[in-house]
Amino acid sequence: MPAQAAQAAQALADRLRPLLDPGAVLTDRQQLRTYECDGLAQFRVTPALVVFPRTTEQGQAVVRACIEEGVPYVARGSGTGLSGGALPHADGVLIVTAQMRAIHEVDVANQRAVVDPGVINLHVTRAATPHGYYYAPDPSSQQVCSIGGNVAENSGGAHCLKYGFTVNHVTGCEVVTPDGEIVQMGGKAVDPPGYDLLGAFVGSEGTLGITTRVTLRLLRLPETVQTLLAGFASTDHAGAAVSAIIGAGVVPAAVEMMDALAIEAAEAAVACGYPAEAGAVLIVELDGPAAEVEHTFAAVQQHCRDHGAFEIRVAADAAERALFWKGRKSAFAAVGRISPDYIVQDGVIPRTALPEVLRRIAALSGERGVRVANVFHAGDGNLHPLVLFDDAVEGQGEQAEEVSGAILDLCIEYGGSITGEHGVGSDKAKYMPRMFTDDDLDTMQMLRCAFDPAGLSNPGKIFPTPRLCGEVPGRRKEAHPLTRAGQADAF
Amino acid sequence: MPSETALVDGVRAGSVLRPPGQDGVAAALRAAARDRLTVVATGARTKLDWGCPPSRVDLLVDLSAMDSVIEHVAGDLVVRVQPGVRLSDLAAALAPAGQRLAVDEVVPGSTVGGVVSTALAGPSRLLYGTIRDLLIGITVVRADGVVTRSGGKVVKNVAGYDLGKLYAGAFGTLGVITEAIFRLHPLPEAAEWVSADLADEAAAGAAVAAVLDSQVMASALEISRPSPEGPITVTVLLEGVAPGVRARSATVSALLGQGAVSGDQAPAWWARLPGPVTLKLTAEIAAVPGLLRRLAQAAARADVAPDLRGSAGVGVLFAGLPAHTHPAAAGRFVVAARAHCRDAGGAAVLLRAPATVRATVDAWGPVAGLALMRRVKDELDPDHRMAPGRFVGGI
Numbered sequence: 086m087p088a089q090a091a092q093a094a095q096a097l098a099d100r101l102r103p104l105l106d107p108g109a110v111l112t113d114r115q116q117l118r119t120y121e122c123d124g125l126a127q128f129r130v131t132p133a134l135v136v137f138p139r140t141t142e143q144g145q146a147v148v149r150a151c152i153e154e155g156v157p158y159v160a161r162g163s164g165t166g167l168s169g170g171a172l173p174h175a176d177g178v179l180i181v182t183a184q185m186r187a188i189h190e191v192d193v194a195n196q197r198a199v200v201d202p203g204v205i206n207l208h209v210t211r212a213a214t215p216h217g218y219y220y221a222p223d224p225s226s227q228q229v230c231s232i233g234g235n236v237a238e239n240s241g242g243a244h245c246l247k248y249g250f251t252v253n254h255v256t257g258c259e260v261v262t263p264d265g266e267i268v269q270m271g272g273k274a275v276d277p278p279g280y281d282l283l284g285a286f287v288g289s290e291g292t293l294g295i296t297t298r299v300t301l302r303l304l305r306l307p308e309t310v311q312t313l314l315a316g317f318a319s320t321d322h323a324g325a326a327v328s329a330i331i332g333a334g335v336v337p338a339a340v341e342m343m344d345a346l347a348i349e350a351a352e353a354a355v356a357c358g359y360p361a362e363a364g365a366v367l368i369v370e371l372d373g374p375a376a377e378v379e380h381t382f383a384a385v386q387q388h389c390r391d392h393g394a395f396e397i398r399v400a401a402d403a404a405e406r407a408l409f410w411k412g413r414k415s416a417f418a419a420v421g422r423i424s425p426d427y428i429v430q431d432g433v434i435p436r437t438a439l440p441e442v443l444r445r446i447a448a449l450s451g452e453r454g455v456r457v458a459n460v461f462h463a464g465d466g467n468l469h470p471l472v473l474f475d476d477a478v479e480g481q482g483e484q485a486e487e488v489s490g491a492i493l494d495l496c497i498e499y500g501g502s503i504t505g506e507h508g509v510g511s512d513k514a515k516y517m518p519r520m521f522t523d524d525d526l527d528t529m530q531m532l533r534c535a536f537d538p539a540g541l542s543n544p545g546k547i548f549p550t551p552r553l554c555g556e557v558p559g560r561r562k563e564a565h566p567l568t569r570a571g572q573a574d575a576f
Numbered sequence: 577m578p579s580e581t582a583l584v585d586g587v588r589a590g591s592v593l594r595p596p597g598q599d600g601v602a603a604a605l606r607a608a609a610r611d612r613l614t615v616v617a618t619g620a621r622t623k624l625d626w627g628c629p630p631s632r633v634d635l636l637v638d639l640s641a642m643d644s645v646i647e648h649v650a651g652d653l654v655v656r657v658q659p660g661v662r663l664s665d666l667a668a669a670l671a672p673a674g675q676r677l678a679v680d681e682v683v684p685g686s687t688v689g690g691v692v693s694t695a696l697a698g699p700s701r702l703l704y705g706t707i708r709d710l711l712i713g714i715t716v717v718r719a720d721g722v723v724t725r726s727g728g729k730v731v732k733n734v735a736g737y738d739l740g741k742l743y744a745g746a747f748g749t750l751g752v753i754t755e756a757i758f759r760l761h762p763l764p765e766a767a768e769w770v771s772a773d774l775a776d777e778a779a780a781g782a783a784v785a786a787v788l789d790s791q792v793m794a795s796a797l798e799i800s801r802p803s804p805e806g807p808i809t810v811t812v813l814l815e816g817v818a819p820g821v822r823a824r825s826a827t828v829s830a831l832l833g834q835g836a837v838s839g840d841q842a843p844a845w846w847a848r849l850p851g852p853v854t855l856k857l858t859a860e861i862a863a864v865p866g867l868l869r870r871l872a873q874a875a876a877r878a879d880v881a882p883d884l885r886g887s888a889g890v891g892v893l894f895a896g897l898p899a900h901t902h903p904a905a906a907g908r909f910v911v912a913a914r915a916h917c918r919d920a921g922g923a924a925v926l927l928r929a930p931a932t933v934r935a936t937v938d939a940w941g942p943v944a945g946l947a948l949m950r951r952v953k954d955e956l957d958p959d960h961r962m963a964p965g966r967f968v969g970g971i
Contacts, residue, residue, distance in 0.1 A: 253705055262948065268944070276706075532737055535951040
């Protein structure tokens with residue numbers, strides 16, 4: 086860090102200490118390094134300062150101080166994000182919400198929970214379950230990821246095929262906006278008059294502000310859950326079974342697929358007992374009223390058999406269901422058992438293009454000699470190809486990166502998306518122009534300018550090139566006044 | 577052109593243009609930007625008198641010629657449409673594949689663009705959410721005539737800001753929608769409505785709470801109270817496979833109590849707005865019974881006779897006042913209803929009313945985050961030329 090920036094950071098630390106709890110400001114280099122990356126460890130930046138606000142007012146005080154000093158800031162929940170969305174800024178403040186973890190209310194009558202941003206996703210469901218309710222979005226990291234992070238990334242999970250994403254389950258956010266104000270977007274009631282700021286805020290990856298309190302929808306627990314694990318000879322067969330299920334008008338709670346390499350990894354890691362000889366396994370879960378599920382589940386099993394399932398296991402109880410899911414939910418980490426390094430992708434394709442895209446990924450993998458394990462949400466076409474490599478071998482990292490990029494190109498070619506649930510973050514900002522035109526990105530950044538004209542809230546994420554607010558597109562003649570004043574960088 | 581088609585809620589449009597496609601809209605908006613013309617877009621004209629009247633309409637962009645279903649990929653449960661497609665025509669186009677866009681046609685004749693722009697939702701929002709939840713991609717011509725897109729053709733997609741959320745319910749104040757992409761749902765094999773008439777707010781509230789707290793997974797949970805002190809009808813819609821619906825219907829009948837009746841036809845008031853003067857009232861779900869009671873009292877005091885109905889299961893009601901209601905009385909009722917909704921955690925908006933009523937009361941009421949909304953407007957439409965004055969706070 087340049088001396089001037091270091092001095093600014095020290096001044097800011099001195100200013101913030103009296104405003105926050107004892108020990109809530111970290112300046113020690115070793116401690117700061119603990120926060121240099123989130124779940125995407127390829128990107129590492131040591132922040133100038135780390136702070137832990139405990140209340141909304143403390144969060145606001147931090148943001149206001151950052152604004153006054155012209156210092157960028159980044160919010161971080163549990164740091165489990167997979168796109169580098171919480172990657173710190175070298176001259177900036179990392180605002181960690183881990184000390185804000187109260188569940189303020191489980192309001193059963195209104196089907197809402199009011200929670201702090203640092204509350205762990207699964208803890209919401211745990212608090213609601215005794216009342217017969219749960220919080221639907223369930224990212225694989227739900228045991229550790231925070232609600233604030235979920236809001237920032239609009240997290241999905243295996244069950245979003247039927248139940249939707251975080252944005253469909255948040256009815257209110259208290260937000261410290263990048264002008265240092267506290268704005269209440271929505272609440273327990275739905276449809277607040279005016280623009281749907283909340284809808285735009287959820288999924289904005291921390292670039293429009295920091296949420297300090299979240300109101301969540303709680304759903305009634307389903308009467309019945311039925312889960313099956315089916316083994317197929319190939320992903321083509323399994324894919325055909327999925328098409329048949331969807332084509333029959335069934336909306337499963339989840340449909341997950343893993344290919345042979347992913348099965349091998351999961352087996353090595355957690356001994357989930359998947360059919361060893363399978364070229365693909367499907368997990369299909371139905372939930373809802375017993376009378377509906379019973380009828381539909383029989384039909385789903387028939388579709389699997391009709392498309393070549395050689396083995397179908399039905400979970401007899403919650404323990405067996407958990408075992409089916411264990412293999413799937415631990416798949417990313419499990420790949421570590423069969424490869425020293427790997428890149429997780431998150432591209433999306435129209436579901437009907439699945440067989441074709443999988444064949445092309447296989448061809449790509451063969452051509453480049455890079456192994457790719459496939460784990461995906463088969464119901465909605467969200468692929469999670471795991472590109473395997475050994476960083477110790479010269480050139481393998483670059484090769485894996487190339488294959489990974491080629492897979493994203495495939496997703497775009499088939500009309501899909503570069504990210505289904507992990508977010509753009511630092512990782513995929515460079516791919517945004519492949520999916521959107523300059524005009525599209527410019528329009529998105531107009532929203533950003535409305536919220537954060539100085540570009541201090543999580544700069545450098547989502548957009549490959551920042552739009553300096555107030556400029557006329559295509560007529561940039563001189564540096565923006567903020568750049569000249571050293572208050573903004575052209576990232 | 578008949579002169580009434582140039583009227584927007586009593587304001588005469590300087591000119592009317594009916595572009596054949598997106599390029600025509602973009603050209604018109606570029607020209608409008610050059611000449612600093614104000615622009616209002618319309619589809620089937622069914623909700624042009626909602627919100628506040630625009631302060632000025634130099635150019636009315638009639639999107640009724642852009643009425644194609646561009647692409648329906650049944651296997652992906654996705655449809656891409658032009659804004660002028662009527663919901664009924666879209667439903668007819670999707671039905672042969674056994675699919676639907678799960679929004680109710682609350683205002684007959686509505687187009688997709690109008691429903692998105694007003695974020696109008698009906699009973700099925702309980703299970704399927706509103707149009708903003710079903711909209712996965714959108715193309716909008718900005719005030720400066722630039723064509724921009726956000727979202728895409730896949731349901732799961734978090735690349736970039738989801739501007740569709742912002743355009744939905746913006747009453748055309750941020751641009752003109754030229755294309756929309758929606759996720760679809762399968763048409764259910766069977767549907768059944770279970771209804772019961774309950775004597776008062778407490779009984780209706782208890783029935784609503786019982787259904788919400790059950791595991792029947794209703795598609796909709798509505799109430800109707802055509803006269804303020806009268807009985808309240810609670811109606812539950814169940815959809816699914818035939819044997820499942822039969823079993824769930826029996827469960828719901830038991831929850832609603834004696835006198836519950838079921839059938840495969842919706843009640844006459846289902847998914848229709850009361851009116852012609854129409855208010856939208858929101859509240860926390862559990863506050864609905866109390867709100868009903870206070871609305872009855874407010875109606876008596878203001879000497880009006882509201883017809884109340886709506887999605888009690890999500891906390892959204894609509895109140896309709898008869899055409900002959902005295903404007904001052906209607907205004908008093910809006911003010912009282914607004915206070916009661918605020919106490920119930922919600923808000924009251926006057927969706928549709930004659931100018932005489934609107935003269936007595938602010939249609940939109942207080943709005944949280946208005947300063948931020950103005951900044952959003954300033955960025956996307958810096959000259960304030962898109963539907964000026966129709967939206968909250970004069971936006």
